[in-house]
Amino acid sequence: MSFIHEDFMLDTEQAKALYHDYAKAMPIIDYHCHLPPKLIADNKQFDNLYQVWLAGDHYKWRAMRSNGVDERYCTGDASDWEKFQKWAETVPHTLRNPLYHWTHLELRKPFGITDTLLDSSSAKRVWDECNEKLASPEFTPQGLMAQANVKLVCTTDDPTDSLEHHQKVAQGDCKTAVLPTWRPDKAMAVEDAREYNRYLDTLAKVADTDISDYDSLMQALQKRHDFFHAQGCRLSDHGLETVMAADYTDAEIKTIFAKIRGGSDLSGEEIEKFQSAMLVEFARQDHEKGWVQQYHIGAIRNNNPRLFRDLGPDTGFDSIGDHCYAKPLSKFLGRLDSDNRLAKTILYNLNPRDNEMIATMIGNFQDGSSAGKMQMGSGWWFLDQMDGMTRQIEALSQLGLLSRFVGMLTDSRSFLSYSRHEYFRRLLCRILGRDMVNGYVPDDLAMVGGMVRDISYNNAEGYFPFEVPK
Template sequence: MSTTFISDNFLLENKYAEELYHNYSKNQPIIDYHNHLSPQFIAEDKIFDNITKVWIDGDHYKWRAMRTLGINEQFITGNGSDKDKFLNWAKTVPYTMRNPLYHWTHLELARYFDIYDLLNEKSAEKIYIETSEKMNSAAYSTQNLLRKVNAEFVCTTEDPIDNLAYHQQLAKSNYEIKVSTAFRPDKAILISNDGYNDYINTLSEVAEITIASYADLCAALRKRIEYFDTKGCKLCDHGLDQIYYENYTENEVVAIFKKKREGKELSHEETLKFQSALLVFLCETYHEFGWVQQFHLGALRNNNARMHRILGPDTGWDSIGDYPQAQKLSAFLNGLDSKDKLTKTIIYNLNPADNEVMATMIGNFNDGSVKGKVQFGSGWWFLDQKDGMTKQLNALSNMGLISCFVGMLTDSRSFLSFPRHEYFRRILCNLLGDEMKRGELPNDMEWIGKMVADISYHNAKEYFKF
């Protein structure tokens, strides 16, 4: 069935919104400063066998929806054929109405494949054939998929032990889209995790430093930061339930790390002291190197122990946590700022109840040294949808300066996820256009259009110095 569901003015409800989007936002290049794309796939200019490989494999958003509908795991992460997995996703799509998956699905079909049919059981066979034929061509290689969406800069996320070989390969190539990385040292911080000592052993080998003490650990991580920096890295990222900032002494932290390396059990208090100390060390080092630090806070991960044992992490068993955030975050930022070692910072929260907390917290540490030095990041994960984005934009507008916002990112593993930037831009333009229509904002298209263009592109360009 043919439809005009994804029209030129999708989500744009009046002439002001339409003008803002089409004249000031639509054609701005994309700076995607945080994602989980495979740099190997980009460097090798991978061509996927079919749409399932690029669209459903690894997408835990889709997996959760399919499980909710009662789809057998065989056709989600199991040994079902790629075609059967696609057909089961197509069966699920009509049931995702009012979930962002419904919008994302049809935006992605339209923008990458010029397909405007609604995806459902009736259209599935035809769409699978048409998309898979296109996916098999060089025009749909990873590098060309990024070209299709007018990407200018994409920043993947790598562990300190990564050698960045594929980033180096890309840097030496003629590929015009800049591909960089963000340093993600969570495995070195989360000392209570299973396999921690094995990870430290690997880090020791990569850094060529025998890690026998806490000082050795800091030296090894600093060496990896130096290495990442020489390869063009200017960002880091941390995925934490909350910021750690307990009182500790150097002697305590040294003893805690020694105890862990000896295979002994740590108390909860010891864990928090160690994580606090190492996080402070890392953030002071980021400041020294002039990096931007990002904190993704508030996820309650791996809730389903049985399925975690079967499938592992990042397979769709996570949810929003209700951790206390304000006091430790304030003390942490204040501790760095007091020593003048607070670098540019972006804070993302997963619990919408914390929106106003985050929107006001950033104002405490915007000291006039840099435009928008501390940022309230865009709606993330479960908040990466129309309502979540709107609430984030409203909280930031009401309690800060939306005009300084660095905008959207995909935070995705999928090469077809970039229409999320379009989705965000349409929501932004409609929000402002509606207020212009109602007289809550002036009919000053030039100034508000400039603000839209800045949030869509220019603010990020300036902030990250790309």
């Protein structure tokens, strides 16, 4: 039997039935990813397996470095084949890391490789077989999304982005809807005055607004928010190391902005006040338009100063943070709720110790206006693996309503990462199947299967305020 087979991870008859009869055929709404919109719009063939699979994948780079692979084969000037060969040599050493499962799931779908384990001896054969298939029309970016039955993806986009590639996709015949997501992190990144002012100059040009004071900053951001909405955007996203909820006055924020716009660095207290105010303003904008807001909380980024200087961001030097943010998170959400301006919200935690805190926090602000208005997000980044997803499911099950969960996302830059949805669905069915066997939930396939279908797809389709292609 192949390592990745039809019943992979499904260790009860109930789990098998739940997956094959209820989960497997459900479409995908990938509501948070980092796919490059230009690649989708251009829809060109990939040159080789490295280009579609390894380029930009810092998960794999981290594993390769840990295996003693030189940087030349990760982000350096080695050939695509040489980089792939070094990855193939690393794969056997990733046993018990989710990369081992993902690798073979991604070879199985869409390439149909089911009887080969990737290693140094099989690398050339896998390389040639996959490259041959990549030459066919079904293996373009749009073709890969169609093969995976992806109905809609939401990319991650800065307020200064032109969204020209989203417009091109919308005007073409792509079977998958591709919508932008508002990610205004740089608009509140005031830790470095010089870099922040460079960003404001770009924002001013794009918004055709002279940003001379705080009011004009908000005018420029509102114009861009309106533009994103006109292009189909219905989600925002914020990547936060922790949650800021300091007390402030409007006069203080205007003074702080004047200081940094004048080129002076801010104190720690001023940074916290300004970012607290910006989070509130962004949330109010989202509520006015009926958007869903997402908060990814807890990553410490760019930990290695030398390699950050040499390689830049998003190259695999980030880790889990350990901030305590329950009180400021409660205060932030309470501010919005007190003004009746709390939009639908998804909270993602990166430190697993915060699972129960987040699962109980969302219950404080459920108001009956919609099912699952406040969501505990799926296990992400370092937690989108078997243990991390299991712990998220267990916390949400016991302290909230798993049945209203909007399910999995890829959070990926790769067009092969839709196997993460399959991985999640198999795990969900395994957990529920075991519960049925143990008598923890009714041994009723129709009942539990309906819940599986909802978490796999239906809940997301009903939760997000965009129209999903049929």
